Amino acid sequence: MSVWDRPEPPAPPVPLDRQRIVAAAIALADEGGLDAVSVRKVAARLDAGPMRLYGHIATKQELFDLMLDEVQAEILPEEQPADWREALSVLAHRTRQAALRHHWLADxxxxxxxxxxxxxxxxEATLAALDGLADIDTVLRAVETVAAYFTGAIRREIANLRAERATGLSERDWQRAHGPHVTRMLATGRYPTLSRAVHDGTDVDPDASFATGLDWILDAVAAKLTGPPA
Known part of the structure; x- marks a missing residue:
């Protein structure tokens, strides 16, 4: 058979490794959230059969674990600040920035x-920031408290961004759309404290709100580390 008549051999399978699989899964999640991620969809993104992926991962949960770990590499600063407060603040802010790039991280x-x-x-970096400043149980409680704050704050912020995407309304547009209803409810006099907050409270942007709340939490941690005066 001449070369002109002989069909070409099939192309070799697409090379796969965990790094490529995780990168494809993160791209899908960035586009459509965790619900957009499945072994079948990742395989399709890589132009590979789903069964080939099971040689690298056993379950979708394992895939989520690998995705989370990959993004956590973005959280670590190149250099760890020597001051414990600055170190925890940097980690919290970098976690928030990672979540703003990858909304699914909040989940x-x-x-x-x-x-x-x-x-x-x-x-390790989080615990090391407080190492030697208190006993290990106090360090653990302090770390848990800081993490509880920034996790909740990040989830709330991402929830608002998802609502904007789903409705097409910005926070300001949403407030204007519901303004007449809120005005009528406040006029009943049943919500005096809320009314004062609405009319007299200062509206701050998400960056300032996150930073202020984090500073308050770190103030509380500092008080525990310092202890009551002798």
Whole structure:
């Protein structure tokens, strides 16, 4: 058979490794959230058969674990600040920035500890910031308190961004749309404190709100580390 008549051999399978699989899964999640991620969809993104992925991951939860660990690499600063307060602040702000780049990260924060290399490194950096300043139980409670604050704040912010995407209304547009209803309800006099907050409270942007709340939490931690005056 001449070369002109002989069909070309089939193309070799697309090379796969965990790094490519995780990168494809993160891209899908960035586009459509965690619901957009499945072994089948990741395989399609990689132009590979789903069964080939099971040689690298056993379950979708394992895939989520790998995605979380990959993004946690973005949280670690190149250099750890020497001051404990600055160190915890940097980690909190970098976690928020990672979540703003990857909204799905908010859904995975606050669960069981991440045991991947980057997740363990974030935990080590967090604990190391307070190492030697108090007993280990106090350090653990302090870390849990800071994490509880920024996890809740990040989830709330991401929820608002998702609402904007779903409705097409910005926060300001939403407030204007519901303004007449709120005005009527406040005029009843049943909500005096809320009325004062609406009319007299200062509206701050998400950056300032997050930073202020974090400073208050760190003030509380500092008070515990310092202890009552002798």
């Amino acid at each position: 995975l924060l606050g669960g069981r500890p991440s045991l991947g290399p980057h997740g363990l490194a974030v935990t």
